[in-house]
Amino acid sequence: MTAKPTLNITMIQSDIMLGEPDANRVRVKTQMEQAMDMDIKPDVIVLPEMWNTGYALDQIQDLADAEGALSKTWLAQFAAEHRVHIIGGSVAQKTDGLVRNTMYTFNRDGELTAEYSKIHLFRLMEEEKHLTSGDEIVTFPIEGAMGGASICYDIRFPELSRTLALQGAKVLFVPAEWPHPRLHHWRTLLTARAIENQMYVVACNRVGSSGKDTFFGHSLIIDPWGEIIAEGGESEELVSGQIDLNLVDEVRTKIPVFEDRRPYLYQLDRKDI
Ligand SMILES: O=C(O)CCC(=O)C(=O)O
Numbered sequence: 001m002t003a004k005p006t007l008n009i010t011m012i013q014s015d016i017m018l019g020e021p022d023a024n025r026v027r028v029k030t031q032m033e034q035a036m037d038m039d040i041k042p043d044v045i046v047l048p049e050m051w052n053t054g055y056a057l058d059q060i061q062d063l064a065d066a067e068g069a070l071s072k073t074w075l076a077q078f079a080a081e082h083r084v085h086i087i088g089g090s091v092a093q094k095t096d097g098l099v100r101n102t103m104y105t106f107n108r109d110g111e112l113t114a115e116y117s118k119i120h121l122f123r124l125m126e127e128e129k130h131l132t133s134g135d136e137i138v139t140f141p142i143e144g145a146m147g148g149a150s151i152c153y154d155i156r157f158p159e160l161s162r163t164l165a166l167q168g169a170k171v172l173f174v175p176a177e178w179p180h181p182r183l184h185h186w187r188t189l190l191t192a193r194a195i196e197n198q199m200y201v202v203a204c205n206r207v208g209s210s211g212k213d214t215f216f217g218h219s220l221i222i223d224p225w226g227e228i229i230a231e232g233g234e235s236e237e238l239v240s241g242q243i244d245l246n247l248v249d250e251v252r253t254k255i256p257v258f259e260d261r262r263p264y265l266y267q268l269d270r271k272d273i
Helices: 021-036 057-063 069-082 152-156 158-166 183-197 245-254
Strands: 006-013 044-046 085-087 091-095 098-106 112-117 139-142 145-149 171-176 200-205 207-210 213-216 220-222 228-231 237-244
Touching: 006 021, 006 200, 021 069, 021 237, 044 200, 057 091, 069 085, 069 098, 098 145, 098 171, 112 139, 112 145, 145 158, 152 171, 152 183, 158 171, 158 183, 171 183, 183 200, 183 220, 200 237, 200 245, 220 237, 228 237, 237 245
Parallel strands: 006 044, 044 085, 145 171, 171 200
Antiparallel strands: 006 237, 085 098, 091 098, 098 112, 139 145, 200 220, 207 213, 220 228
């Protein structure tokens, strides 16, 4: 399948009710329906991180979606019914007794195209005490091109987005629950990932508060030059923008970073440091 050069993206910059998966599903579904009612209908809908439970980590063993079954079923149905790609943010899901922070993606036929579990767990929020990390780097087809999966804290690890780009990803998707006061880090890291990998970055952050954390939204679409195409405010909203996949090739031709790499010089591992 040849790539559709332009894609309309809508990010669901939602608030999330702590520990209430049923209510969150209803809320997110309503917002997705609003997105499909817009004049410019999205080709791709993107949800935030852990939208089913929020960071209800103390109760996560009981709240996590068993094998992600419920989340997968209704996201697949929505994708097929509305003929839209869905980057399903992430959900807490429990498989074989282990809870992971997992992204599911679907194509317009409602077929599951990828399953990615967050590989870098965020100790500042004690994720590592309650969740099990994924151990696989994941790309997926999207309209004839390739998307790369990452979740929130993952963007602090440039090795991940570089590996995804080397595997062919042209768009990096980043569902997040990123709180104040680190807005400067959010913008800077996302922009850097876009510029250094000459790829689009589509980052959907939640809003609202939970415990001591306030999540600032500012969902972003950034192009391969590092220019901001769309940015949300700090309240619930749909944040939309159009991406042009041809621009990725244009930028990579103009400044051939991938040809100029010297990978054999970058081979340090921990024992060499
Ligand atoms: O890296 C950060 O500052 C925020 C990361 C985070 O909130 C997360 O991974 O859930």
